[in-house]
Amino acid sequence: MPGTALDPEIAIAISGLRFGYGSGDDILALSELNVRASQRAFVYGPSGCGKSTLLALVGGVLVAREGVVAILGENLSVMKSAARDRIRADHVGFIFQQFNLVPYLSVVENASLPCRYSRRRLQRAVDAHGSVEKSAARLLSALGIGEELRSRRTTDLSVGQQQRVAAARALIGRPELVIADEPTSSLDADRRREFISLLLSEAGRADSTVIFVSHDASLATHFDVAIDLGLSNTAPEPSNAA
Amino acid sequence: MLHNFGNALSLVFKSLLNRRATAILTVASIAVSAGLLSIVDRVRTDTQTSFANTISGTDLIVGARSGDLNLLLYSVFRIGNPTNNVTWSSYENIGGRPEVDWTIPFSLGDAHRGYRVLGTDLGYFSHYRYADRRPLAFGEGGPFTSATEAVIGAEVAERLGYDIGRQIVVSHGLADTSFLTHDEDPFTISGILARTGTPVDRTVHISLGGMDLIHTVGGADRVAPPVAGYEPEEITAFLIGLKSRTAIFALQRYVNEFEGEPMSAVIPGVALQQLWGLVRVAEYALLGVSAMVVLASVLGLLATLLVSLNERRREMSVLRSVGARPGHIFALLLSEAAMLAFLGALSGLLLVQLGILAIRQFALSEFGIQLSVQLRAFDLYVLAGILGIAVIVSIVPAWRAYRNSLADGLTVRL
Numbered sequence: 001m002p003g004t005a006l007d008p009e010i011a012i013a014i015s016g017l018r019f020g021y022g023s024g025d026d027i028l029a030l031s032e033l034n035v036r037a038s039q040r041a042f043v044y045g046p047s048g049c050g051k052s053t054l055l056a057l058v059g060g061v062l063v064a065r066e067g068v069v070a071i072l073g074e075n076l077s078v079m080k081s082a083a084r085d086r087i088r089a090d091h092v093g094f095i096f097q098q099f100n101l102v103p104y105l106s107v108v109e110n111a112s113l114p115c116r117y118s119r120r121r122l123q124r125a126v127d128a129h130g131s132v133e134k135s136a137a138r139l140l141s142a143l144g145i146g147e148e149l150r151s152r153r154t155t156d157l158s159v160g161q162q163q164r165v166a167a168a169r170a171l172i173g174r175p176e177l178v179i180a181d182e183p184t185s186s187l188d189a190d191r192r193r194e195f196i197s198l199l200l201s202e203a204g205r206a207d208s209t210v211i212f213v214s215h216d217a218s219l220a221t222h223f224d225v226a227i228d229l230g231l232s233n234t235a236p237e238p239s240n241a242a
Numbered sequence: 243m244l245h246n247f248g249n250a251l252s253l254v255f256k257s258l259l260n261r262r263a264t265a266i267l268t269v270a271s272i273a274v275s276a277g278l279l280s281i282v283d284r285v286r287t288d289t290q291t292s293f294a295n296t297i298s299g300t301d302l303i304v305g306a307r308s309g310d311l312n313l314l315l316y317s318v319f320r321i322g323n324p325t326n327n328v329t330w331s332s333y334e335n336i337g338g339r340p341e342v343d344w345t346i347p348f349s350l351g352d353a354h355r356g357y358r359v360l361g362t363d364l365g366y367f368s369h370y371r372y373a374d375r376r377p378l379a380f381g382e383g384g385p386f387t388s389a390t391e392a393v394i395g396a397e398v399a400e401r402l403g404y405d406i407g408r409q410i411v412v413s414h415g416l417a418d419t420s421f422l423t424h425d426e427d428p429f430t431i432s433g434i435l436a437r438t439g440t441p442v443d444r445t446v447h448i449s450l451g452g453m454d455l456i457h458t459v460g461g462a463d464r465v466a467p468p469v470a471g472y473e474p475e476e477i478t479a480f481l482i483g484l485k486s487r488t489a490i491f492a493l494q495r496y497v498n499e500f501e502g503e504p505m506s507a508v509i510p511g512v513a514l515q516q517l518w519g520l521v522r523v524a525e526y527a528l529l530g531v532s533a534m535v536v537l538a539s540v541l542g543l544l545a546t547l548l549v550s551l552n553e554r555r556r557e558m559s560v561l562r563s564v565g566a567r568p569g570h571i572f573a574l575l576l577s578e579a580a581m582l583a584f585l586g587a588l589s590g591l592l593l594v595q596l597g598i599l600a601i602r603q604f605a606l607s608e609f610g611i612q613l614s615v616q617l618r619a620f621d622l623y624v625l626a627g628i629l630g631i632a633v634i635v636s637i638v639p640a641w642r643a644y645r646n647s648l649a650d651g652l653t654v655r656l
Contacts (some may be wrong), residue, residue, distance in 0.1 A: 061562065082567065089565025096563070101555045104260030116249055117565030141431075169564065 011177055011209035012058060016067035018235075019050075023203060026065070028053050029235040033227065038177070040133070040200055040210045040225035045230035051213045054229065055181050058211065059092055060084030072176055089118040091197040093170030093208070095180040100166035101154040108150055110167040111136040112121045121173025128174070138222075143198050158193065159186045165201050174206040181213050196222050254577045261550060265582060268543050270415050272586025272632075275539040276624050277594045279532040283620045284613065285523045286316040288517065290610045291545050293319070296440040301373030304328065304336065304481035307504035311520070314513035316592050317348055317479040320358045320441045324350060327476035331503050337480070338497075340397070341489040344369045346481040348455045350476065354412050357398050358448045361453030364470065367393075369483055372440045383408055383433030387490045389451035389466045396437035397444050406431055412446070439612045450474050482507075529533055536624075536649075540631050547575060547639040551646070558647050572644040579636030580629060587628040591621050 007197045014033040018028040021103045028050040035041045045051060056062040057069050060076045061084075063151040069076045071091040072091055076084050093114065125135035140150060154162065163183050170178050180199065184192040196212070200222060203210045212223060220226040258265045297318050305313045306326030315321040317540065337345040346369055360366075367385050370378055375584060386393055392412075394404060401608030409428040417446060429448060437443055451467030453476050497507035548556045556570050566574075598613050605611045 057414040085565065085567040088563075096560075102557055102560055104256040113561075114564040116253075117567075117570070151346065204385060 007169070009037050010070070011035050011039065011072060012041075012211065012237055013070040014058075014068065017057070017069060018062050018066040019053060019062065019064050020095050020235075026235040028057075028233055029231055030054075030067075031234065035141050035209060035225070036207055038204075038207055040203070040222070040224045041212065042218045042220045042226040043211060043213045044215060044220065044226065045233070047215055049216075049230040050235070051229055052181060055094075055179050055211070058090045058177075058179060059094065089114065091149055092119040093104060093172070093174045093175040094177045095163065095166045095170045095178070095183040097185050098142065098159065098162075098181040100169075101157075101162055102204045103153075103155050105154065106150075107140065107145065107154055107157070107165055109135045110154055110165055111140055111172055113169055114172055118173065120235050121175060124173040132172075132209060135172055137167060139171055140165065141201065142202055143168050144194075163187065163195060164198070167202070169194070171206050171208065175208060178206075178208045179201050179211045179213075182215070183212075184214070184219070185216075192219070195220075204205060244562040248641075250577070254574060257574070258578055258581060261398070264546050266317045268539075268546050268582050269586040269589065271539040271542050271630060272536075272583055273590035273593060275536040276587040276590030276628055277335055278535055278598075279592075279623050279624050280527070280591055281597070282528045282532045284598070284618065285611070286529070287618075287620075288613050289611050291614075293517065294437065294514060295373040295612075297371075298373055299369075299483060300388070300510055301374045301484045302480045302482040302494060302497070302507045302508045303479060303510060303513075304476055304482060304505055307506045310506065310513045311516050313479065313508050314510060314517070316350065317481075318441070318510070320350070320360075320445065324478045327478055328480070329476055329503060330473050332500065332505065333477055333480055335502065336482070336493075336497060339493065340544055341484055341486065341493060343485045344483045345472070346613070347450060347477045348479045348481070349476075350478045352412050352453070352456065354398075354414060354446045355402060357395075357444050357446050357573060358441075359412050359448060359453075361448055361450045361474075362448060363472075366447065370481070372442065376438075378438065378442065379436040381434045381436040385392050386432050386449050386469060387457055389449050389470060389472070390429055391432040391448070392622070393435060393447040393639055394431055395435050395443040395445045395447075398446060399431075404434070405432055406434065408650055410446070410506060412448070438605060450477070468647075472550070482648055500622070518583075527554050531533040536628060537631070539586070540583070540628065540635055541608045543579060543632055543637045544638065547579060547636055548567060548642070551643055554643075558643055568647050571647045572591055574639045575640035575643050576636055577638075579632050583629050583632030584625070586640045587625045590615075591625065594621075 006012065012033070012035040014030050017028065017030040018026050019028040029130055035103070041053070041147075041189075043051060045165060046191070053062065057064055057076075057163070058071060060079070063084075064077050067077065071087065074087060076087065102113065105167045112135075113124075115125055123134060125132045128146070131133040145161060145164050149157065149161060154165065157165065163186075166183070170180070178199075184195055200210060210223075212219070217226075291321060303313055303317050305317060305324060307327055308325045312322060312325070316324050328490065333345070333347060336342070344365055347361075347363055348367045350358065364385055367378055372378070381396060381399075383393075392410065398404065408431045410431065411428055429452065429598040435442060449469045449472065451472040451474075455466060482493070484493065494507040497505050561571065561574075562568075595617075596614070598615055602615070604612050605613050
């Protein structure tokens, strides 16, 4: 399978993956993990089971020691870092646990940020709504960030509001893949449910595949597939501790 | 890749604005250092120009034997005191040589309210040249026509509020307020010279006869000597203009080897060069210190950037996640440093410009230094130099941010 043409219908295809930092032991080993295009996948497991490492590998920021990490049919493991950066900029939107926003940029500027670095997403945002700003405004409104909130400093927004701005940023320019790394861990139960359903409906509208990572297995009900990374990761346990 | 430069610049600008307190302090410290460097060099070159402008068209200065510099300083710049005098017969001997076009006798040693008094003859007003061979001009009135008349420089008139016809008293010696004043010998101001920006502005000119008059002890039986043709026993120094400059060295040798009495002849330009040689050490020391201040301010910039790196790790990985490459992170930090350095240097240079406009008049009247207002090449060097050093130095934090952004991946846990 490595090196051969990959199925573009598979949004994420991982096989024979081994990863560790520097010369240390492997901390992540996956024999196989696939997510189909437009699927909504839930990855869960306890802290330190390698969730964030997996996302950094899928985002092309880290490189596997061995095996294939392919997104949209492109094997990141054999690419140069500039090419991986290009893929990430054009095709992947990220939402993190917290501190998602650049403090010195406005709400709309934060939501538009990917369009600064990706011509493709810029073009798609302009095609969809006439301009990047309009595209950002529409996404923000859909995610419950009204006009009065948009004029505030990002640091004056609540954590929940900040996460919605981050979601808008992940979705602008309709990337094929949206990766969310515990985005709801600082939200209460009601807000959590609301955030997930808004995110998934907007991702559906953008036709984006969603990978949602959490340690909270109870959220799995919102998703098409659930992957228990704690079980899938075959790297030796002791070195997993973060 | 960023889609346009303005976009990238706005990111740099907003990032700096977000940390405006440290940014302003950094800019201010760079501004002070840039301004210091600029002003030191400006005063240095303007002082040289002012000195060089004081005398023009004079081929030789002759006085009693002394150092070249000493002779130049006391005769032309009215700084320091003559060691000895020259006899009138020597003056006539040298002045009468065929290659000599004109001479101006100088007799110094007295003062009026802190301003030096120069005894000379009418040749002074027709032959003396300053700046680019500009002759002296009268703002009001004309040359002295008797031994009891005086011509004052523009600054003397302005500072002391003197007009034509005013009677003044010359004190013996140079002290500001001398008890031994020659009350009985008042001089009447016959003319005020137009401003020259040289020590002439700070001089009271009287005739050689007038000079002798104030030194003659005696009562009312003294007779005022004539202005023209008066021959004192001694003078302090004299200036020589030649018919042809080719004769300079021959005449200089003739004066230096003069048998009647020990004398020195100096070429003004050569003596000025000696002066520069003397003050160059001090100038370079000042420039060196200023350069160190610039370096210190750039190190301050470096420290600021390094300190900010840790608190910005999260921001950097957010930028990475939205597609910024490590090169973008590197460029962002480098641009921030360049922006701070540029704003600092520019505001420093502008401050100097404003400062010069403010103190120009003071520097001219107090020190006789004409400060230039126009932008100088050196200022551009300062700007470019500070920018260059800042960019080079900030490679360190930029590289660290670059390394961090590779190592941190997308998840920094702070």
